[in-house]
Amino acid sequence: MNPLHLPGSFFFFIIITFVLIHAPKFASSVDEGYVNCNRAFACGNIENIGYPFWGSGRPDYCGFPGFELNCSDSMPEITIMSATYHVLGINNETRVLTVARTDYLDNLCPTFLINTTRNPDLFEFTSDTQVINLYYHCPPPPTPIPNEETEFFSNFTCNINTTTLSGYFLTRNLSELADLASIATEISASLRSCDDLVVLAANQSEIQSVETSQNLRWENLIEALAKGFGLQWNANNSLCGRCRSSGGQCGYNTVSNKFSCYCTDRPYDTVCPTPTDPTLESLLVFLL
Numbered sequence: 001m002n003p004l005h006l007p008g009s010f011f012f013f014i015i016i017t018f019v020l021i022h023a024p025k026f027a028s029s030v031d032e033g034y035v036n037c038n039r040a041f042a043c044g045n046i047e048n049i050g051y052p053f054w055g056s057g058r059p060d061y062c063g064f065p066g067f068e069l070n071c072s073d074s075m076p077e078i079t080i081m082s083a084t085y086h087v088l089g090i091n092n093e094t095r096v097l098t099v100a101r102t103d104y105l106d107n108l109c110p111t112f113l114i115n116t117t118r119n120p121d122l123f124e125f126t127s128d129t130q131v132i133n134l135y136y137h138c139p140p141p142p143t144p145i146p147n148e149e150t151e152f153f154s155n156f157t158c159n160i161n162t163t164t165l166s167g168y169f170l171t172r173n174l175s176e177l178a179d180l181a182s183i184a185t186e187i188s189a190s191l192r193s194c195d196d197l198v199v200l201a202a203n204q205s206e207i208q209s210v211e212t213s214q215n216l217r218w219e220n221l222i223e224a225l226a227k228g229f230g231l232q233w234n235a236n237n238s239l240c241g242r243c244r245s246s247g248g249q250c251g252y253n254t255v256s257n258k259f260s261c262y263c264t265d266r267p268y269d270t271v272c273p274t275p276t277d278p279t280l281e282s283l284l285v286f287l288l
């Protein structure tokens, strides 16, 4: 046997072994989770939505719990703490979701009285968000309240459950109002005798224009509420950033209930491993 022949066949043997071990990774399967979560999705009239949102065919493991979208209508919907919102916008750079309560879109009289609340682990109100208080089941107003004193305050009438009821809304905190005007004590007294209070959120600049309009009317408030307000989200943002930089797709392990990073070969807890030997791999890609 020619001893000079050995190195050649040995090299050939090494290559074959390497191919047999690593071929599946290249030839057949890029991880299904990676493939699915790599695709952005469209929901209603909003396109190019990605992590942490899911729904409408995008699996739950490509998103984060609490970020499911309902895409059955042209207006995407999200449910947060049992209140339903139209999603008006999603900004994935600032991570701000703009939402408006669906049950307040054209009236102040929903069948079920629900506060706008958030899970503080997931959402923070943007700094331009203002709180609005709506009072229901109130006794009739004592005396008409002069306009110039009431730029934060007005009344409305509702028909709920076939019952007519009086309500008031206040675009400021009751405590804040107390310092504002002499009429305030009278207003506070009225409001305190209402049976129900609903706390909503609105865009501050929209509310400011309601307050400065000639009359603070309930129609103006509905218009302002429909413009929506901002919620900044946190869905393990920093973990997701690290996963993305390592070439992975952010997602969620629905078994361990933890963040998951989908890489081309399989899911990892946080980041994708750096390829062990880039030169050998590129040689292999070349050979295949």
Ligand SMILES: *[C@@H]1O[C@H](CO)[C@@H](O)[C@H](O)[C@H]1NC(C)=O
Residues within 6 Å of the ligand: 040, 048, 049, 050, 092, 093
């Ligand atoms: C935002 O979405 C666009 C389109 O899907 C994507 O190209 C971009 O990388 C995303 N940016 C961030 C910060 O997630």
Ligand SMILES: *[C@@H]1O[C@H](CO)[C@@H](O)[C@H](O)[C@H]1NC(C)=O
Residues within 6 Å of the ligand: 070, 071, 072, 073, 077
């Ligand atoms: C999704 O939205 C549609 C249209 O608003 C509504 O009829 C349906 O009940 C919603 N589905 C869920 C699961 O909330």
Ligand SMILES: *[C@@H]1O[C@H](CO)[C@@H](O)[C@H](O)[C@H]1NC(C)=O
Residues within 6 Å of the ligand: 110, 111, 112, 113, 160, 161
């Ligand atoms: C309307 O009736 C439903 C069902 O009885 C009840 O749960 C709800 O609280 C009522 N709404 C108001 C505003 O009273």
Ligand SMILES: *[C@@H]1O[C@H](CO)[C@@H](O)[C@H](O)[C@H]1NC(C)=O
Residues within 6 Å of the ligand: 113, 114, 115, 196, 197, 198, 199
């Ligand atoms: C809304 O929240 C306020 C306190 O922030 C509470 O007094 C009120 O009862 C809540 N209303 C409902 C309908 O849960």
Ligand SMILES: *[C@@H]1O[C@H](CO)[C@@H](O)[C@H](O)[C@H]1NC(C)=O
Residues within 6 Å of the ligand: 141, 143, 144, 145, 155, 156, 157
């Ligand atoms: C608001 O209160 C005034 C004075 O009591 C009353 O005349 C008016 O009808 C009320 N408006 C609504 C929308 O309930």
Ligand SMILES: *[C@@H]1O[C@H](CO)[C@@H](O)[C@H](O)[C@H]1NC(C)=O
Residues within 6 Å of the ligand: 131, 173, 175, 176
């Ligand atoms: C208004 O009330 C909210 C919660 O009830 C509170 O976080 C906020 O600081 C109050 N704002 C003012 C100006 O008192």
Ligand SMILES: *[C@@H]1O[C@H](CO)[C@@H](O)[C@H](O)[C@H]1NC(C)=O
Residues within 6 Å of the ligand: 096, 098, 126, 128, 203, 204, 205, 206, 228, 229, 230, 231
């Ligand atoms: C609030 O309204 C202002 C003025 O219309 C707008 O520039 C801003 O983006 C709005 N904020 C949110 C969170 O939608």
Ligand SMILES: *[C@@H]1O[C@H](CO)[C@@H](O)[C@H](O)[C@H]1NC(C)=O
Residues within 6 Å of the ligand: 121, 122, 235, 236, 239, 259
């Ligand atoms: C990820 O998010 C969950 C739920 O908000 C939180 O409990 C957990 O602490 C977060 N983990 C990290 C590492 O940020």
